[in-house]
Amino acid sequence: MDFKLKALTKSLWVFHAACSPCNNCDIEILDLLTPRHDVERFGIVLVGSIRHADVLLVTGVPNYKTKERLKKLYSQTPQPCLVVAVGNCACGRIMFRESYNSPCNVDEIVPVSLYIPGCPPKPEAIIDGVVKLISKLKTKC
Amino acid sequence: MKGLFSYLIFPGFLFSAFIGLIAGWLDRKITARIQWRKGPPWYQNFLDILKLLGKETIIPEGTSALTFIFSPFFGFLSAVLATTILGRSIIFPREGFLGDLIVVLYLLMIPVISIIIGASASHNPLASLGASREMKMALGYELFFLFCVSVVIIKTNGAIQLGSIINHQMSFKSNIFSFSGFLAFLLLVLFYLPAKLGFVPFDAPEAEQEIIAGTMIEYSGLGLAIFKLTKAILLYTMPVLLIVLFLGKDLSALFLILKYLAILLTVIIIKNTNPRLRIDQVLRLFWGPVGILAFLAVILAGLGY
Numbered sequence: 223m224d225f226k227l228k229a230l231t232k233s234l235w236v237f238h239a240a241c242s243p244c245n246n247c248d249i250e251i252l253d254l255l256t257p258r259h260d261v262e263r264f265g266i267v268l269v270g271s272i273r274h275a276d277v278l279l280v281t282g283v284p285n286y287k288t289k290e291r292l293k294k295l296y297s298q299t300p301q302p303c304l305v306v307a308v309g310n311c312a313c314g315r316i317m318f319r320e321s322y323n324s325p326c327n328v329d330e331i332v333p334v335s336l337y338i339p340g341c342p343p344k345p346e347a348i349i350d351g352v353v354k355l356i357s358k359l360k361t362k363c
Numbered sequence: 364m365k366g367l368f369s370y371l372i373f374p375g376f377l378f379s380a381f382i383g384l385i386a387g388w389l390d391r392k393i394t395a396r397i398q399w400r401k402g403p404p405w406y407q408n409f410l411d412i413l414k415l416l417g418k419e420t421i422i423p424e425g426t427s428a429l430t431f432i433f434s435p436f437f438g439f440l441s442a443v444l445a446t447t448i449l450g451r452s453i454i455f456p457r458e459g460f461l462g463d464l465i466v467v468l469y470l471l472m473i474p475v476i477s478i479i480i481g482a483s484a485s486h487n488p489l490a491s492l493g494a495s496r497e498m499k500m501a502l503g504y505e506l507f508f509l510f511c512v513s514v515v516i517i518k519t520n521g522a523i524q525l526g527s528i529i530n531h532q533m534s535f536k537s538n539i540f541s542f543s544g545f546l547a548f549l550l551l552v553l554f555y556l557p558a559k560l561g562f563v564p565f566d567a568p569e570a571e572q573e574i575i576a577g578t579m580i581e582y583s584g585l586g587l588a589i590f591k592l593t594k595a596i597l598l599y600t601m602p603v604l605l606i607v608l609f610l611g612k613d614l615s616a617l618f619l620i621l622k623y624l625a626i627l628l629t630v631i632i633i634k635n636t637n638p639r640l641r642i643d644q645v646l647r648l649f650w651g652p653v654g655i656l657a658f659l660a661v662i663l664a665g666l667g668y
Contacts, residue, residue: 226417233410260400262391265407270575273421273583276414300419300583 224362230276230302231356233265237275239295241328243282246342247309251279253345261349277304280328283311283318289325296332304355306336308348313337374450376443376596383595384408390598390631397635408595412588420584423486430484435582435589438477442596445470449603452525453614459526467525467604468512471559474593475501478568481586482578493577496642497568503649504558504565510657511547511555515608517664518544525607532611539609543663546656548609554653556630558645559601561594564637565645602626 240248254261255268269275272295284292296305307328310316318324328334338351369375387408395402422428445467452459475497482494516523518538519531538544558565569577579590606614606622640648 225413229410229414229417233407233414257399260395260402262395262403263401265403265410270571271580273581274576274579274587276418298421300421302418 227302227359227362231359234276234304234352234356235267235269235274236277236279237269237272237295237299238279238281239292241280241282241284241288241292241312243309243311247281247312250342250345250348251281251308254348259345259349261352264352266352272298273300275299275303277306278332279306279308280312280332280334281308283315283321283324284326284328284331285323286325289331292328292331304335305332306338306351306355307334308338308343310339310341313339316341369451370443370447374454375447379443379446379450379596379599380592383592383597383599384412386598386627387595389627390634393628393631394635408591412591415584415588415591418584420586421581423581425486426484426581430480431581432586434477434481434484435586435593436477437480438474439589439593439596441470441473441477442593442600446596446600449525449600449607452529453603453607453619456526456529459524462523464512464516464523464525464528468509471597471600471604472501472505474597475559477593478578478590481582481590482580485581487581489574490578490580492574493568493580497578499642499646500558500565500568503646504555507550507649507654507657508555508559510654510661511551512608514538514543514547514657514660514664517661529607529611529614537610537612541664542668543660544609546660546663548605550653550657550660551605551609552626552629553633554649556601556605556626557633558649560598560630562630563634564640566639567642567645570639598627602630 238248238251253259254266272278278296278299280292282288296303305328307313311318312328315321315324315327336351336355338348340347343351371377385405385408388403388405391407392402392405420432422431448459448463448467448470452463479494479497479501482490482497485491515528515538518541519528522528522531532538539548554565557563561569567577569579574580579587582590602623603619605626606619610622
């Protein structure tokens with residue numbers, strides 16, 4: 223029994239790192255916090271400071287500037303920290319793969335624990351992904 | 364031994380933290396219901412604290428580590444001490460010492476100072492912005508708070524002991540049932556409590572949307588947990604202090620809880636129906652109309668109303 227991990231699964235504080243997204247994923251994420259889906263039921267809240275975060279939520283394709291920022295953000299997060307990539311761009315860069323300003327995937331910069339594909343993914347899909355992540359964490363504790 | 368018990372367990376740390384965290388959940392739940400959401404389960408705040416205790420504590424580069432780590436504890440310990448004195452004076456009104464009201468007032472000031480020290484030690488521009496706002500906020504609300512407390516002291520014939528304030532109200536009537544007492548109580552509930560607890564119309568020091576988390580920005584893990592616990596304890600202590608000062612006629616458990624819930628509900632509803640004020644507006648409000656009204660309350664109390 224790992225109480226630390228158990229408490230972590232029930233109170234995930236999310237920091238939203240927008241690595242040059244087109245904002246559709248961000249709108250879907252905001253949808254999660256609003257009355258219809260209300261993820262605060264599960265203790266998931268959005269925090270402003272990276273020091274308070276347990277989850278680094280990445281949207282968009284990292285470019286040369288946000289790549290450095292993302293690396294820095296991950297190093298500033300207190301451990302244990304999970305990284306969630308939301309949207310096709312963050313999962314695998316799709317059509318920006320050959321783009322001149324896209325150096326690498328998100329998972330080449332930080333270790334990603336959960337991929338949620340979709341363009342943009344539905345709020346239900348995001349909740350489903352988070353539930354899968356939590357149940358995977360629970361098997362560890 | 365008895366002192367240690369009351370400090371650590373019954374009116375002190377465990378009890379007040381428990382009530383405070385439950386009250387914090389009530390705040391989140393009512394906020395959620397007002398926004399037509401479901402809201403978190405009742406044990407959410409306990410889990411948050413537990414989780415924060417298990418997280419890594421990062422000490423940012425360039426800070427003075429000692430100040431950064433220890434400043435949350437100053438505020439926490441003094442808040443617990445104030446709560447203990449207050450709780451004991453409710454249970455045993457005759458056992459207090461002369462001037463414990465003043466001691467409590469000073470002790471309740473220290474959490475704010477600890478936040479200011481911690482934020483200034485954080486080596487972060489947003490944290491120091493938050494610290495300066497916190498300082499201005501404290502300067503703003505302490506003025507009329509002291510006026511309102513002096514109304515109570517005048518009303519109870521110069522008693523500066525919590526026990527004798529309670530006894531005076533028990534043998535005559537609650538301080539709120541007079542013009543000056545009512546005015547002072549109204550000012551404290553509407554303006555002092557939200558400002559002291561960092562609730563929305565007066566949460567400029569911690570404004571999540573503009574200066575991220577302000578004073579808390581660099582704190583993680585243990586330090587953040589201690590600050591959250593201090594907030595929770597104050598959420599229990601401040602309304603109880605107001606009840607002791609103004610509504611001390613009947614302090615049996617049932618009435619105490621009802622009065623506490625009424626004050627808490629008022630503060631939560633104010634929080635959910637008002638936008639945040641800028642820090643200059645806060646200062647102008649507190650030193651202007653509110654300060655003048657509080658002074659008026661003192662004059663009314665002096666004239667016997």
